[in-house]
Amino acid sequence: MTTTDPTPRRELPTGTVTFLRTDVEGSMSLVHALGSAWDGVNATHLGMIRRAVDDHGGVTVRTEGDALFAAFPEARAAVAAAVDAQRALQAHAWPVEDGLRVRMGLHSGEAHLAGDDYGGFEVNRAARIANAGHGGQIVLSGSTRALVADALPVGVLCRDLGEHPLKDVPRPERLYQLDIPGLTATFPPLRTSRPELGNLPTRLTTFLGREVELGDLGRLLDAGRLVTLTGPGGIGKTSLGTELARAHAANYRDGAWFVALDGVAEPGLVMTAIARTIGLFDGPERAAADGLLSYAADRSMLIVLDNFEQLLDAGGDVVALLRASPGSRAIVTSRAPLRVAGEQEYPVRPLTGSGVPSSDRPPSEGASPDAAVGLFVDRARAVRPDWEPGAD
Incomplete structure (x- = not known):
């Protein structure tokens, strides 16, 4: 009626x-x-x-x-x-x-x-x-x-x-x-057919040559809650960290999130960048940061913090977030470690074509000997699908 x-x-x-x-x-x-x-x-x-x-x-x-x-x-x-x-x-x-x-x-x-x-x-x-x-x-x-x-x-x-x-x-x-403060903010997914939560970048090319590292990093992520991939610029930290998150995203009911920090000017704004990436919105930076800690308390998220090197003073904020959210983990890419409690540093080394068999080399020393060649072939075929090694 x-x-x-x-x-x-x-x-x-x-x-x-x-x-x-x-x-x-x-x-x-x-x-x-x-x-x-x-x-x-x-x-x-x-x-x-x-x-x-x-x-x-x-x-x-x-x-x-x-x-x-x-x-x-x-x-x-x-x-x-x-x-x-x-x-x-x-x-x-x-x-x-x-x-x-x-x-x-x-x-x-x-x-x-x-x-x-x-x-x-x-x-x-x-x-x-x-x-x-x-x-x-x-x-x-x-x-x-x-x-x-x-x-x-x-x-x-x-x-x-x-x-x-x-x-x-x-x-x-x-x-x-x-x-709303004081009222529950935790609900099941909306009653629509929306796919899984998260914003990991779409992979546009085949991921090759870092399978050994992915295995090592997966074990570190299972054993701890903060993994930092370190190395010079351009070595592949971002793609490796993103692929690691993609491989483990299904384990986190509230999504895997990629937070780009290259445009963040001050360490005090890192928490705000995270809050806005995962969908918390508020004008004042401090309110967004406080809201993030409250929101994250009963969440299970995997957060990729990319390009952290210019914001190392915010390492303590990352630890505070993980302490507030026992079900969450963080993957950091940086040219230098955060040097905070619980951090597991993983130096990323260049892809190698040296010919040294991967079985003769510790896992942390890089990819298999054919990885660089395989990656080159894959990228070449992305431009010219009929290209074969030695054809020209």
Whole structure:
């Protein structure tokens, strides 16, 4: 049953509007469990959301069962209302063991009025975004995030969840999650068909010649939590570190992340660079760093920190992050070691064509004797597929 607010309400916003869609996770199970008490519980929960909507200048357009649809003339007001509503809902003593878990979706787009309601594609998109989430979670579209990037409520972080396909939406939608202090920020993956988390660079050529090192490094990564690949520029630290991460990414439920540090000017900004890479977003650097430590506490991530040599004073921050996140590990590439507790340094040596059999050489002394030749042949064929050694 669909209803509109029986009390007088503000006029529906026009132009660019931010839509809020909410519903209760597992509502059918609650109906069966609570019986006649469900109606009162549902009315209370809807009333709490309505109050938050009213307090921030929004309009409750309609409700349908346990779902509510509201509109706001400003995105920041919609975000503030959703945050206040989640706080109120999760603080309330509900007559169910795990509480009442309400999922929320926010999307900003051009409003199309249809009488005393809205119609059109943007409304459907808002509903799809809400349906992708979980109870207690607030999910934002990219358009809403862009409007509130510098205007989030105090302490609230906006975390990038990546691109996700949504039903009846022609292109994947980049979605974000609001992390609210004091409320859970850990949820299962969104209810879409999105692939694994992470941002490791796509390999454009075959990886050859470092199989021995990969084995050595894999054992170091299993034995410890911080592995630093050292060596001069251009020797292959980045490709080796990335391939190591790719080989082990499946072991980390919250993704394998590549953090490029060549554009980071100060050691104090390393934590901010990590936070932004994995999707935590906030304006002030210190807030982003603090949010990262809190977020990482129960996460399992593999983080590649590339080109660390100009930021060695930030080594202590890397250790602090790993201490805060027992399930995570870090791979660092640098021209010099970090010289911090728990670091395992692995010097990367040039590919060799010396002819010395790999079985006669310790693993740390480089790749197999044919590795450099094999790599050259592979790269040559990438340019000229029919090329054969000795043909010219």
